[in-house]
Amino acid sequence: MENIVNSLEENLKDLYRKAIDADKYLNDLKKSGHGKFGSIFKESDLFTVKSDKFMPYLEETAEQILTLKNSDKDLTNAKDDIEVIVKKLHLLHKTIAELKNALK
Numbered sequence: 718m719e720n721i722v723n724s725l726e727e728n729l730k731d732l733y734r735k736a737i738d739a740d741k742y743l744n745d746l747k748k749s750g751h752g753k754f755g756s757i758f759k760e761s762d763l764f765t766v767k768s769d770k771f772m773p774y775l776e777e778t779a780e781q782i783l784t785l786k787n788s789d790k791d792l793t794n795a796k797d798d799i800e801v802i803v804k805k806l807h808l809l810h811k812t813i814a815e816l817k818n819a820l821k
Contacts, residue, residue: 721799722786728806729779732813738773739813743770743819757812763805771813778805 730817746752756767757774766773781802785795 718790718792718795721792722782725782725785725799725802725806729775729782732775732809735813736775736809739816740770740772743815753778761808763801763808764810771809774805776807778809781803781805782787 738758754769756769758764758767759769763773766777768774781798785798785802787797789820790798818819
């Protein structure tokens with residue numbers, strides 16, 4: 718279980734810098750009159766937070782990883798939690814990459 722949590726934390730660290738850069742791009746777009754949207758993800762079953770920036774989504778995911786790390790669940794009992802976290806990380810990676818490609 719420790720290896721899985723470490724892997725999730727490494728993935729989160731990788732996303733952190735990307736999310737900061739992506740949020741900067743979004744701020745720049747809004748300043749220039751573009752980027753008129755209410756949230757990054759439309760009605761999503763994955764995230765409870767709604768934001769027009771990536772960091773709140775990343776923070777929500779980080780909280781879930783910390784909760785998982787501090788729980789005494791074994792791998793079998795934590796499977797659903799791990800799947801949700803992996804889906805969130807994947808969606809964040811994918812969406813940030815799509816934003817980056819769109820801005821090229």
